[in-house]
Amino acid sequence: AQKVTQAQTEISVVEKEDVTLDCVYETRDTTYYLFWYKQPPSGELVFLIRRNSFDEQNEISGRYSWNFQKSTSSFNFTITASQVVDSAVYFCALAFTGGGNKLTFGTGTQLKVEL
Amino acid sequence: DGGITQSPKYLFRKEGQNVTLSCEQNLNHDAMYWYRQDPGQGLRLIYYSQIVNDFQKGDIAEGYSVSREKKESFPLTVTSAQKNPTAFYLCASSPFRGTAKETQYFGPGTRLLVL
Numbered sequence: 266a267q268k269v270t271q272a273q274t275e276i277s278v279v280e281k282e283d284v285t286l287d288c289v290y291e292t293r294d295t296t297y298y299l300f301w302y303k304q305p306p307s308g309e310l311v312f313l314i315r316r317n318s319f320d321e322q323n324e325i326s327g328r329y330s331w332n333f334q335k336s337t338s339s340f341n342f343t344i345t346a347s348q349v350v351d352s353a354v355y356f357c358a359l360a361f362t363g364g365g366n367k368l369t370f371g372t373g374t375q376l377k378v379e380l
Numbered sequence: 381d382g383g384i385t386q387s388p389k390y391l392f393r394k395e396g397q398n399v400t401l402s403c404e405q406n407l408n409h410d411a412m413y414w415y416r417q418d419p420g421q422g423l424r425l426i427y428y429s430q431i432v433n434d435f436q437k438g439d440i441a442e443g444y445s446v447s448r449e450k451k452e453s454f455p456l457t458v459t460s461a462q463k464n465p466t467a468f469y470l471c472a473s474s475p476f477r478g479t480a481k482e483t484q485y486f487g488p489g490t491r492l493l494v495l
Binding site for chain 2: 366373
């Protein structure tokens with residue numbers, strides 16, 4: 266069975282702090298895809314990144330970076346120098362080749378960035 | 381602008397009533413999906429469709445029905461058999477059918493409340 270665990274329910278930081286959101290996944294498939302989405306208060310999910318299981322290179326996009334480690338089944342997300350606009354719920358999700366288009370979501374991490 | 385639209389933003393249902401949520405996309409995507417989100421939980425898949433006139437049940441299809449008569453439209457009906465319909469409903473689409481690697485893009489959501 267596929268499963269995604271986001272153990273951090275809520276994180277509060279002060280603006281300009283760095284913050285890491287954890288994501289641990291379970292799957293028996295060798296080919297799978299991992300995603301991060303941002304859900305601001307408006308509700309719409311915004312796609313941030315997709316990573317396939319054969320690409321363990323870390324990725325950086327501006328203040329965002331992702332660390333994918335197959336050895337620990339983790340796909341963690343770091344925001345550097347956080348800003349108030351980063352306040353949102355962040356979801357990690359998993360898709361595997363045997364599951365068609367189905368995404369399995371974690372329960373999300375609520376990030377609050379305060380001044 | 382290309383995107384996914386959902387209407388209405390808020391919907392109220394009376395006991396025993398069927399209600400239909402609209403989802404339209406002009407991205408020329410093949411696949412479309414419906415998810416349900418409850419407070420503090422991740423998204424759960426209700427139904428998905430990879431091609432016109434075909435759809436499959438997701439993890440929580442009971443009490444819901446869908447149709448896919450046009451590529452751009454995938455309405456969801458919440459029937460009276462759904463005993464706990466209060467939730468946030470999100471529609472999504474992805475470019476190609478049947479592949480796990482495709483990124484799903486989401487609409488703004490409809491919040492359904494029971495009177």
